[in-house]
Amino acid sequence: MSNIPADLKYTKSHEWVRTLANGTVEIGITDHAQGALGDLVFVEVPEAGKSLKAGDAFAVVESVKAASDVYAPIAGAVIEGNSALGSQPELINSEPYGGGWIARMKPSAAPAGLLSAAEYQAHLAAEG
Amino acid sequence: MPFIPHTPDDVEQMLAAIGAKKIDDLFDEIPKELRIESLAGIPEALNEMQIGRLMAQRAAADGTPLNFIGAGAYEHHIPSAVWAITTRGEFYSAYTPYQAEASQGTLQLIYEYQTMISSLTGMEVSNASMYDGGSAVAEASLMAIRAHRKSRSQRVLVPTTLHPNYRKVAVATASGQGVRFEEVPCPKGVLSVADLAKYQGEDIAALVIQQPNFFGVLEDVDALTDWAHANNILVIASVNPTSLGILKPPGQWGTKGADIACGDCQPLGVPLSSGGPYAGFLTTRMEFVRQMPGRIVGRTVDTNGKQGFALTLQAREQHIRRGKATSNICTNQGLLVTAATIYLSLLGPEGLARVANECHRATQELVAALTRVKGVKLAFDRARFHEAVLLLDRPVGPVLAELAGRGIVGGYDLSNDYPELGNALLVCATETRTAAEIKTYADALAETLKAAVRAA
Numbered sequence: 250m251s252n253i254p255a256d257l258k259y260t261k262s263h264e265w266v267r268t269l270a271n272g273t274v275e276i277g278i279t280d281h282a283q284g285a286l287g288d289l290v291f292v293e294v295p296e297a298g299k300s301l302k303a304g305d306a307f308a309v310v311e312s313v314k315a316a317s318d319v320y321a322p323i324a325g326a327v328i329e330g331n332s333a334l335g336s337q338p339e340l341i342n343s344e345p346y347g348g349g350w351i352a353r354m355k356p357s358a359a360p361a362g363l364l365s366a367a368e369y370q371a372h373l374a375a376e377g
Numbered sequence: 378m379p380f381i382p383h384t385p386d387d388v389e390q391m392l393a394a395i396g397a398k399k400i401d402d403l404f405d406e407i408p409k410e411l412r413i414e415s416l417a418g419i420p421e422a423l424n425e426m427q428i429g430r431l432m433a434q435r436a437a438a439d440g441t442p443l444n445f446i447g448a449g450a451y452e453h454h455i456p457s458a459v460w461a462i463t464t465r466g467e468f469y470s471a472y473t474p475y476q477a478e479a480s481q482g483t484l485q486l487i488y489e490y491q492t493m494i495s496s497l498t499g500m501e502v503s504n505a506s507m508y509d510g511g512s513a514v515a516e517a518s519l520m521a522i523r524a525h526r527k528s529r530s531q532r533v534l535v536p537t538t539l540h541p542n543y544r545k546v547a548v549a550t551a552s553g554q555g556v557r558f559e560e561v562p563c564p565k566g567v568l569s570v571a572d573l574a575k576y577q578g579e580d581i582a583a584l585v586i587q588q589p590n591f592f593g594v595l596e597d598v599d600a601l602t603d604w605a606h607a608n609n610i611l612v613i614a615s616v617n618p619t620s621l622g623i624l625k626p627p628g629q630w631g632t633k634g635a636d637i638a639c640g641d642c643q644p645l646g647v648p649l650s651s652g653g654p655y656a657g658f659l660t661t662r663m664e665f666v667r668q669m670p671g672r673i674v675g676r677t678v679d680t681n682g683k684q685g686f687a688l689t690l691q692a693r694e695q696h697i698r699r700g701k702a703t704s705n706i707c708t709n710q711g712l713l714v715t716a717a718t719i720y721l722s723l724l725g726p727e728g729l730a731r732v733a734n735e736c737h738r739a740t741q742e743l744v745a746a747l748t749r750v751k752g753v754k755l756a757f758d759r760a761r762f763h764e765a766v767l768l769l770d771r772p773v774g775p776v777l778a779e780l781a782g783r784g785i786v787g788g789y790d791l792s793n794d795y796p797e798l799g800n801a802l803l804v805c806a807t808e809t810r811t812a813a814e815i816k817t818y819a820d821a822l823a824e825t826l827k828a829a830v831r832a833a
Binding site: 311 | 526527667692698
């Protein structure tokens, strides 16, 4: 059973969003996503300053068996990419909701269409 | 006879199983107007005897002229061992085999190739090959756009000193994917920082620099590379591998070195054979390895600690990344890569440097001999490698035709690609041209030009 913290928001494409105290957000991929990908070997994180629309592919996660895009859950500008992932992509496997965050963004509009933990849980169950 | 093993019964059974009446029904989703019922201009099939005769005639038509043409493909001495080994059954395949890791010998050969090409270009990593020098520039341009993290520009600067065919191939291959190739005129026969001044501070993904350039002239690669990097532009080097026996490798251009280096493997043991097939190479820094097109072989150890070779970084490739793969290029040119690898192994760095020096020396001798002929001048009097542009006092075409009648291929007529240069002829001499042959050419050219004056 994968871990789905109650205080985060989620997308159907398995990203999570944490709103930080100063109004910026932190984004990563869920425990379920990292488990499905397997051991990560490479993460391409976005450059600071890049502006994104919701749904834009903004990062790539590559594991021993697959490579996938990570999509921006919200519109906004990238404040920073997690440079620690350059040498330690496995942080996403070990701490998907902590040290494995991928990017921090400054939202340009209020987030819309994100799932609560319960809704994401239901989405996972429906996806099978 | 088509090589389809299924009997009519097999076909019936398969169609019945999927509920289709006839094979054509499977193509229903392709609109009628996109289908071609017959191929105009494609002749009827020939049988083995007929095709053998046709190819023998075509091969004989090439003859064995005295050759002074380069322009991207070069006549070099090929040690007999190169093709004796390349055509052994163990190597005789164009591609990496399916289940590539079952063919350790093939993978080791590609690994050795990558090692030699990386070392030759002074770059950190090489792929398993490209189609040719032109497709390598196209793929390098697409790669530079992907790799450029600080720019979303799709603009690539191509100076007119880059091979005209490479420019055409790049436009044909990559412009459909949004790449905008912008030609930079180089009236002095070299690309200078002054020619680039108007691009200063603009958002551009890459600059292609050919060394030696299409005219055989050496570009000031250090200054150009530093200019590009200062303007946040990646540098794609298109280089002649023979010249790297003596010239500074792209990895050492300027302060930071080129970002991508590519070129054609033809000079490395691949015969001219009427224009192909050849192979291309592409190398880069480790930083950009995940943006590379093509296959990459890596060396590793198995669970017993024994050396083994494996395809690596496959998450870039189409069978994993599907539509977002870096490229769909494959190891199609494997046999030519085999020849290039054996050629480089036989020559070694010292042998390659000797070939390069001899090419340069022969070309200097050729230029001296031909410019002594009345009616011939040298264009772009600059440091060169093994080609030079000559200006004749009359149109080049008829002169080349007259020389061809004397069994001499006198060079490449530049008037179609560079009408602004006038009666310009690109000539080349490699290590295969002797002093006597150069004299033969100079004498024939002198007689041709004199005779034409009398006729006029």
